Amino acid sequence: MADKLKLTLDQLLCFSVYSTGHAFNRIYKPLLDKVGLTYPQYLVMVVLWQEDRQTVRGIGSKLFLESNTLTPLIKRLETAGLVTRERDRDDERQVRVALTDQGRSLQDEAADVPGCVVEACGMNLDDLVDLNRKLARLRNALEQSAS
Incomplete structure (x- = not known):
């Protein structure tokens, strides 16, 4: 197939999405630095501000993240005093993440x-x-x- 389509970088939709993501990160970074969050941490907090006490699996599903990526993020949020983690009383295999008072008040700071x-x-x-x-x-x- 000698007539294969040859696209330039700026014609690749995937590159447009990728580079737009980087541009978003440059906008978010100084805004989130003011409230002490990284962008992935901010996304977890947004999910919890919408609905508190979610399972790690539920949060991961909403953010398209596996638990092995999400768990260290949540641990850092816990260390910062923004969330707590506890085993679900009905299903010990599930870990629930809940906002602390500090985590709830951060929503106002990030508004x-x-x-x-x-x-x-x-x-x-x-x-x-x-x-x-x-x-x-x-x-x-x-x-x-x-x-």
């Missing part, structure tokens, strides 16, 4: 982060919501194709 990120995107909110919906659909299709 301006989403707005700052939206502003940095330079797009109107409707376009960002639409883009997010399309990216989620793309991710889900890729996840399904990979399984």
Whole structure:
């Protein structure tokens, strides 16, 4: 097949997503440094702010992370006094993660982060919501194709 498609780097959707992720990290880093979180820790906290006392498995499912990646993250959040971990009373195999008072109050300190990120995107909110919906659909299709 001599006529194979030859794409340049800027034509690769995967590179656009990858490099956009790096750009997001550069925006998030100074914002999250102010509240003492890394981006992955922030994501765990957002999941817990939405619903407290979740299992490690449940958090991992929402963040598309395996427990061997998530557990060290949660341990660091526990060491920082933001969460506690305890075995589920009904199923000892499950570990539940709960916010501490300090972890709950951190939500107020981090409240301006989403707005700052939206502003940095330079797009109107409707376009960002639409883009997010399309990216989620793309991710889900890729996840399904990979399984």
